[in-house]
């Protein structure tokens with residue numbers, strides 16, 4: 088048995104967006120992805136999570152943004168930490184996002200990465216970044232990437248136990264200053280979350296096998312473009328991966344339509360900007376927000392143009408951020 092739990096621990100993890108997307112699982116129980124992915128960790132969007140294990144508590148309690156939520160999905164995750172630490176105490180979890188939750192801004196990525204770090208430390212564990220990535224993956228596939236900063240690759244892995252399905256950094260945040268303008272087109276939580284959307288195994292898209300088959304080529308092309316700091320190729324590959332993902336989602340039965348009118352208008356505005364000479368590319372996850380990728384010298388112009396798109400409620404600017412870290 089491990090020693091008694093230490094005092095509550097607070098960790099911060101930043102959200103990330105994938106440039107080469109992941110969708111689909113090779114093992115649902117262990118949450119193993121069917122394909123690898125490459126993402127950027129965002130400085131401007133993060134989750135702070137405080138976890139304490141308490142001897143007297145009867146059940147886990149979880150607050151997000153000051154509101155009590157159903158603890159059941161988190162209990163499953165906390166059980167992984169308890170099993171590893173050899174403790175049986177229930178946890179009190181308090182979590183805050185500095186951005187809208189569950190609306191396609193990867194709150195599950197930053198949330199589970201912060202929970203993995205704060206929870207493991209509060210339980211008295213000192214896990215390596217790779218082990219934390221494997222743990223975070225079991226909460227949400229994209230969370231495995233938020234353990235690291237900068238530009239990050241998540242490996243699909245081959246092993247049945249998932250021990251080779253982890254993320255690692257390709258470049259640190261300061262090695263290539265890229266920026267993202269997030270155009271928020273809807274502040275509500277999405278109707279179909281990623282896990283539900285991608286678990287429609289028997290009703291999934293006819294395109295799914297092709298998606299899985301071509302993923303290694305997309306990853307290799309992106310890796311090479313990142314190594315060469317070739318922004319145009321990175322952007323073009325990111326836009327292509329985003330549209331491929333949405334083609335897959337749209338062709339799932341029933342079709343998953345995450346876009347609204349402002350999402351589409353923002354995509355066109357970004358392409359018009361590009362046609363007029365500004366190097367900027369879009370990407371979109373399982374939600375209606377549009378993320379525009381550009382070099383820092385173009386950020387102000389991109390943000391100004393996106394703010395004018397009908398239906399865009401707000402814009403957020405972010406550079407590349409650090410990996411998950413402790414706050415106290």
Ligand code: PMV
Nearest residue numbers: 105108109228229281372373
């Ligand atoms: O992390 P999950 O299991 O919620 O899935 C995320 C899926 C996408 O955001 C659409 C793509 C990705 O690679 O982040």
